[in-house]
Amino acid sequence: MDRVIAGYDSSPHAGSALAWAAAEARRWQAELHVLTVADPRARADDLRAHLRPELDRITGGLPAEHHVEHGDAAARLVGTCTADDLLVIGSRGRGPLAERLLGSVSHACLHTARCPVVIVREQPRPPRGVVLAGVDGSAAARHALTVAAGEARRGGAALHALHVVYWEHLGGEWIIPTVDDLVGWGKQLLEKELAETGVTALPEVIHGYPTDVLTRRSEHADLLVLGARGHSPLTTLLLGSTADHCARHARCPIMIVPAR
Numbered sequence: 001m002d003r004v005i006a007g008y009d010s011s012p013h014a015g016s017a018l019a020w021a022a023a024e025a026r027r028w029q030a031e032l033h034v035l036t037v038a039d040p041r042a043r044a045d046d047l048r049a050h051l052r053p054e055l056d057r058i059t060g061g062l063p064a065e066h067h068v069e070h071g072d073a074a075a076r077l078v079g080t081c082t083a084d085d086l087l088v089i090g091s092r093g094r095g096p097l098a099e100r101l102l103g104s105v106s107h108a109c110l111h112t113a114r115c116p117v118v119i120v121r122e123q124p125r126p127p128r129g130v131v132l133a134g135v136d137g138s139a140a141a142r143h144a145l146t147v148a149a150g151e152a153r154r155g156g157a158a159l160h161a162l163h164v165v166y167w168e169h170l171g172g173e174w175i176i177p178t179v180d181d182l183v184g185w186g187k188q189l190l191e192k193e194l195a196e197t198g199v200t201a202l203p204e205v206i207h208g209y210p211t212d213v214l215t216r217r218s219e220h221a222d223l224l225v226l227g228a229r230g231h232s233p234l235t236t237l238l239l240g241s242t243a244d245h246c247a248r249h250a251r252c253p254i255m256i257v258p259a260r
Contacts, residue, residue, distance in 0.1 A: 002084045003031045007077050007105070010051070013090030015058055017120040020253055021088035022059035024118075027154040032064040035080055037073040044068035074108035081115045083260075091121040091248075110228075110247060116147060116257045118223075119247050128252075131157045132221035133201070134164070134214055134242075137189050140227030140259035142197060147257050148225035149199040157222055161201040163190050164210040179207050211245040218250040225255045 006021035008014045018034065025032040034055060038047055047068050055064060069076045081087050092103025110117050133148035135141050145161060152159035165182035186205035194201060206213050218224045226243045247254055 001028045001030050001086055002082070003033050004028070004086045004088060005033045005035060005077070005081055007073070007087070007089040007109075008034050008036050008051075008055070009073075010054065011090060011092065012123075013092055013121065015090075016123055017088050017090040017118075018055070018058045019124065020118065020120045021086075022062045022064070024086065024088065025062060030086075032059065032062055033080070034064050034066045035077060036066070036068050037076045038068050038070060040070045042068070042070075073105045074112070077105070077109055078113045081113055083114045085115045086118065087113055087115055088118045088120065091119050106247070110244070110256055114258060116255050118253055118255045119250075120253045121250070127157075128220055128222050129157050130160055130221045131155065131223045131225065132160050132162055132214075132217055133225045134210075134227070135161050135190060135193050136163065136227075137193065138227060140257070142193060142227075143260055144225050144227035144255075144257040145193060145199055145201075146197050147255070148223075149197075149201070151223055151225065151255070152201075155222065159199070159201040160204055160221070161190055161194060161199070162204045162206065162214070162217060164213045165205060165207050166209055167207075183207060210242045211249075214242065214246050215249045215251065218246070218252045218254070221252050223253050223255060224250050225257060228256050228258045 004021045004025040006018045008018050022032055048066050055066060077087060087109060089106050089109055091106055106119055131148050131152040133145045135145055149159055163186040165186045167177060167182060183205050190203040224246060226246060228243060243256055
């Protein structure tokens with residue numbers, strides 16, 4: 001990771017995202033860059049000077065390069081990043097209803113960024129000591145698992161590799177798999193994925209609907225890591241369904257890792 005890039009607009013969720021980004025930059029000894037996309041009438045130098053005390057307070061004084069640009073926020077954020085960077089943004093939710101919605105900028109960044117994107121929704125909370133990675137046997141999920149392993153190692157956290165198996169209709173003469181069958185296949189898949197990646201993790205196989213299981217389990221994690229283009233016959237982490245749902249509803253910061 002070369003740089004951690006945080007989008008910042010003075011909103012509460014952007015503040016939480018910036019604090020998370022600063023901690024991440026410290027963990028990886030990476031450069032911290034802050035990007036503010038401002039109103040065209042705002043002078044960049046004046047805005048930087050105005051926001052400097054605020055940024056220093058949130059980052060704990062960690063040196064950061066503050067960029068002020070004009071134009072489309074999502075396009076500027078995505079255009080600033082390379083594949084070796086990490087983009088960190090707030091969810092921008094506000095109010096009882098909007099808390100369940102993903103902001104248009106966050107949504108656009110998730111779908112177009114070439115680098116991993118972290119969405120930070122909640123205020124800081126006590127660490128759980130767990131990084132949770134969703135695994136479904138796809139190349140994208142395998143890459144996300146290796147990224148999650150690095151996050152766990154740098155953060156001194158345990159890595160949990162979770163495979164969710166789901167079959168809508170169990171039983172009946174035409175349905176061969178049972179829950180035990182699915183769980184058994186899931187355990188074999190996790191063993192294979194961990195062996196091929198060389199990652200050490202606590203393997204978990206849970207039967208249930210993927211979005212429900214991942215969202216529920218995120219309550220007990222510091223970070224949820226998903227691949228952006230995962231797929232398999234029984235589960236899916238395709239951005240736009242499971243990963244997109246988790247980006248909106250996860251109870252911890254979520255990292256979406258694009259396929260390589």
